[in-house]
Amino acid sequence: MDTQQVLLHMNHGMGDNSYAHNSIIQKKVMREAKAIVEESIMRLYAIIPIHCFKVADLGCSSGPNALQLVSNVIDIVDCSSSNLNLKPPVFQFFLNDLFGNDFNSIFKSLPQFSEIIEEKKGQKCGACFINATPGTFYKRLFPNNFLHFVHSSFSLHWLSQAPKELGNEENVHLTSTTPPAMHKAYLEQFRKDFKLFLKLRSQELVPKGGMVLTLIGRDKTQKTHDIRTAWSLIGTTLNDMVLENLIEAIKLESFDLPLYDPTIEEAKEVIEDEGSFTLQRLESVILDWSTNIKEAVEDENNNNLDLNTKAEFTTKFVRAALEPLLKAQFGEKIMDELFVRYKNKIVQLIMEVKLLEFSTLIISLIKKV
Numbered sequence: 001m002d003t004q005q006v007l008l009h010m011n012h013g014m015g016d017n018s019y020a021h022n023s024i025i026q027k028k029v030m031r032e033a034k035a036i037v038e039e040s041i042m043r044l045y046a047i048i049p050i051h052c053f054k055v056a057d058l059g060c061s062s063g064p065n066a067l068q069l070v071s072n073v074i075d076i077v078d079c080s081s082s083n084l085n086l087k088p089p090v091f092q093f094f095l096n097d098l099f100g101n102d103f104n105s106i107f108k109s110l111p112q113f114s115e116i117i118e119e120k121k122g123q124k125c126g127a128c129f130i131n132a133t134p135g136t137f138y139k140r141l142f143p144n145n146f147l148h149f150v151h152s153s154f155s156l157h158w159l160s161q162a163p164k165e166l167g168n169e170e171n172v173h174l175t176s177t178t179p180p181a182m183h184k185a186y187l188e189q190f191r192k193d194f195k196l197f198l199k200l201r202s203q204e205l206v207p208k209g210g211m212v213l214t215l216i217g218r219d220k221t222q223k224t225h226d227i228r229t230a231w232s233l234i235g236t237t238l239n240d241m242v243l244e245n246l247i248e249a250i251k252l253e254s255f256d257l258p259l260y261d262p263t264i265e266e267a268k269e270v271i272e273d274e275g276s277f278t279l280q281r282l283e284s285v286i287l288d289w290s291t292n293i294k295e296a297v298e299d300e301n302n303n304n305l306d307l308n309t310k311a312e313f314t315t316k317f318v319r320a321a322l323e324p325l326l327k328a329q330f331g332e333k334i335m336d337e338l339f340v341r342y343k344n345k346i347v348q349l350i351m352e353v354k355l356l357e358f359s360t361l362i363i364s365l366i367k368k369v
């Protein structure tokens with residue numbers, strides 16, 4: 001098994017640097033895609049008679065977002081059942097993530113979650129069974145023709161592994177100085193992984209089953225700084241620490257982030273080449289980072305939005321997702337120092353560029369019959 005798939009997980013628990021406390025941006029992405037999820041489920045529900053509605057959320061992580069899809073699907077189906085005058089189905093949800101995911105914290109939140117659903121829906125809603133399905137979504141997770149709907153939010157930009165190409169020693173991702181062979185190797189890895197993902201899901205979905213995916217994307221025409229800047233500043237920070245002998249150079253040379261942000265065209269080409277799905281929608285939503293931070297911080301009743309707050313927010317967003325991998329490669333001892341330095345770089349970046357944006361791809365697919 002690939003070590004990255006064993007080591008990768010978001011920061012556990014409920015602490016200051018946990019994913020649970022630093023995933024507001026991801027929650028906003030789910031909100032952006034909700035209408036498309038609704039469209040996909042309503043279509044499905046109108047054409048396939050469903051007694052037990054089987055739904056998988058791939059890369060669910062932990063924290064408040066982990067059960068968000070369950071709640072959204074129950075709402076959507078409840079509404080469709082009333083409109084179509086149908087008896088609501090029984091629900092079976094499968095929450096998937098890698099083996100290191102903090103499934104325990106999801107399990108602990110289930111009794112309270114069930115109470116809220118029961119209070120909201122009463123007897124109207126069909127019974128709801130929630131299961132965990134640990135494992136990589138780059139392998140089979142379910143039997144043939146089993147699922148009605150697959151969802152994956154903000155997870156598919158994680159590759160099964162970083163490309164093994166040489167020549168990117170001082171960086172941890174793609175930058176303007178990265179050799180073209182490395183850019184090509186990342187794109188090839190994405191093509192291979194995404195194609196495999198589609199093939200596996202097409203085996204697991206029932207004919208006409210639906211799938212909605214969101215992932216970090218890249219806008220070819222984008223002139224402002226995108227998420228790659230945030231990733232590459234991790235490399236610059238680590239490189240500074242190598243120069244000060246705080247990190248061994250060899251550790252940096254052998255490390256690249258297993259992340260890729262495809263353009264709309266790159267994603268479309270793989271979907272068409274794989275061939276099992278009809279493309280319903282493929283959209284790119286540009287998220288203006290500063291507005292999102294403002295909203296997110298205000299969500300938490302903090303109106304004092306200065307440069308430091310913005311940099312702190314961005315640093316914690318990156319730390320919650322990347323720390324476990326970085327810790328495994330560079331050791332726990334340097335983590336606080338790394339992220340103090342990283343935050344200073346983000347302060348500089350915000351002062352220089354003012355506008356940080358990133359693009360999210362939203363893809364809606366139907367399994368061909």
Ligand SMILES: C[S@@+](CC[C@H](N)C(=O)[O-])C[C@H]1O[C@@H](n2cnc3c(N)ncnc32)[C@H](O)[C@@H]1O
Pocket residue numbers: 005008009010023026027030058059060061062065066096097098101135136137138152153154155158159160321
């Ligand atoms: C940024 S989190 C998104 C979590 C959640 N869907 C949300 O929107 O908040 C990405 C998740 O994808 C998971 N992931 C990455 N690669 C995966 C794989 N190959 N199989 C299953 N899960 C994976 C990570 O462990 C992580 O929990």
